[in-house]
Amino acid sequence: MLILVVNAGSSSLKYQLLNMDDESVLAKGNCDRIGIDGHVSHKTADGRTVDADCTFPTHTEAFQKLVEVLTTGDAAVIKSMDEISAVGHRIVQGAEVFDRPCLVTPEIIDQIDELRELAPVHNHAHALALRACSAVIPATTPQVVVFDTAFHQTMPPKAYMFGLPYEDYEKYHVRKYGFHGTSHRFVSAALAEAMGKDIKELKIVSCHLGNGSSITAVDGGKCVDTSMGFTPLDGLLMGTRCGAIDPSAVTYIADKHGFTPDEMSQYMNKKSGFLGVSGVSSDNRDLTAAAAEGNKRAQLAGDILAYQIQKYIGSYTAAMNGLDAVLFTGGIGENSWEVRENVCKNMEFFGIKIDEELNRQSRGKLIKLSTADSKVEVWIVPTNEELLIARDTLAVISQ
Ligand code: ADP
Numbered sequence: 349m350l351i352l353v354v355n356a357g358s359s360s361l362k363y364q365l366l367n368m369d370d371e372s373v374l375a376k377g378n379c380d381r382i383g384i385d386g387h388v389s390h391k392t393a394d395g396r397t398v399d400a401d402c403t404f405p406t407h408t409e410a411f412q413k414l415v416e417v418l419t420t421g422d423a424a425v426i427k428s429m430d431e432i433s434a435v436g437h438r439i440v441q442g443a444e445v446f447d448r449p450c451l452v453t454p455e456i457i458d459q460i461d462e463l464r465e466l467a468p469v470h471n472h473a474h475a476l477a478l479r480a481c482s483a484v485i486p487a488t489t490p491q492v493v494v495f496d497t498a499f500h501q502t503m504p505p506k507a508y509m510f511g512l513p514y515e516d517y518e519k520y521h522v523r524k525y526g527f528h529g530t531s532h533r534f535v536s537a538a539l540a541e542a543m544g545k546d547i548k549e550l551k552i553v554s555c556h557l558g559n560g561s562s563i564t565a566v567d568g569g570k571c572v573d574t575s576m577g578f579t580p581l582d583g584l585l586m587g588t589r590c591g592a593i594d595p596s597a598v599t600y601i602a603d604k605h606g607f608t609p610d611e612m613s614q615y616m617n618k619k620s621g622f623l624g625v626s627g628v629s630s631d632n633r634d635l636t637a638a639a640a641e642g643n644k645r646a647q648l649a650g651d652i653l654a655y656q657i658q659k660y661i662g663s664y665t666a667a668m669n670g671l672d673a674v675l676f677t678g679g680i681g682e683n684s685w686e687v688r689e690n691v692c693k694n695m696e697f698f699g700i701k702i703d704e705e706l707n708r709q710s711r712g713k714l715i716k717l718s719t720a721d722s723k724v725e726v727w728i729v730p731t732n733e734e735l736l737i738a739r740d741t742l743a744v745i746s747q
Pocket of ligand 1: 557683
C-alpha cells in the first residue's frame, strides 16, 4: 500500500512516497520556488534523479510536476496516481479545532485556511496545497491532514494559558499551542519501545533540536508542557529565532528601531538566535567550528542553548514530578555531540550521567548514551515525521 506524504510551505512542496508494507521510502523530493520561478529535485530509492528548472506560478503547477516525476520519465516509481492509496499532509497549526488527524473535505480545508491568522507563514500555504492536490490527484484518493499542534492538545490550561487578560484568549485564541508535535510523538513512542517499557509508565523530556527547536514534557505518553508557544518563536534560542525573551524588550526595541509589528517579527524570527548572537551563522555546524576556533560570541550562543535546555529539563522534571529519560532528536540533537555533552554536563543532581566517549562517537542512530549508574536514561532517537504522518494517514483511511 502506497502513501504519499506532503509537506507544503508557501514556496515549496516536499514529498515522500512510502510503501507501507515495509515502511520504505520509494522516492522523495521537493517542488521548490513556487511563485518565484520553479525547480524540481526528485530522487528514487535506487538512486535515479530529476533535477530541473520549471515554471510554478502556483501550488497547482508544482503538484502537476510532482505527479509527472512520480509517474513518467526515467525516475518514475509508479505508472499512475491510482496506485497511491492516500495522501497525508503535514499541517502546522490545528489550534483547538483539531486534536487528531482527519480526512480532508472542502470544509476541513476552509477551517485550516481560517486558522491562517495563527500561523501566517504556514496555514494558508497548506490550504493552497490541499486545494491544488484535490484538483490534481484522482477524486477517489483520500487525503488526510496531520497537525503539528495536535499532540500538545493534552496540555492542561495552567500550562497553555498566558498571564494576559482572559478575553484575548476567548476572542483571539491567544495561548500556547506548541509545535513539532508529530516529531515529539514519534520519538517518545520510539524511545519507550527501545527501553522496553510501556510509555504510560514513563516521564520523558523530548528535546527536538534543529533549525527550529522545542522541548516537550511527555508524561505517560501525553504532552503536559512544551517550550514553543503561540507560535514557533517561543522557547529555546534557535537558528535565527530568539526564543523566549522579556516581552518588554520587544516593545522597547521596536520603539528604538522604529519597527512596525511585521518588521519586529522579522527581527525576532530571521535575525536573532544563533545568527544574531554569534554574528557568524544560523547553522550549528558553523557555530561549533567558530567556537572551536575561539570565537567568543559563537561560544556564547552555544552556552545559551545548553543552559536553556538544562533549565527546561529541570522545570519539566518538576512539572512531571519525576524523570525517566531525556531524548535528543532533530538535526542538532541527533548529530551534535558537543551540544549533547554541554547539556548533560553538571546534571548529576537530576540523575543524568552519560558515557562521554560513546556520546562523541554517536550520531544519527538510536542509541542509549547514559551510563549504567545513571538514574535517568539519555538517548539519541532519530525522528521521522513523514513516517508517522504516513502511519496516521493509513490509520485514518482504515477506520
Ligand atoms: P529543521 O528544523 O529545518 O528541520 P534540522 O532538524 O535539519 O532542521 O536541523 C538543522 C540543524 O542541524 C542545523 O543547525 C545543522 O547545523 C545541524 N546539524 C546537521 N547535521 C549536523 C552535524 N553533523 N553536526 C552538527 N550539527 C548538525
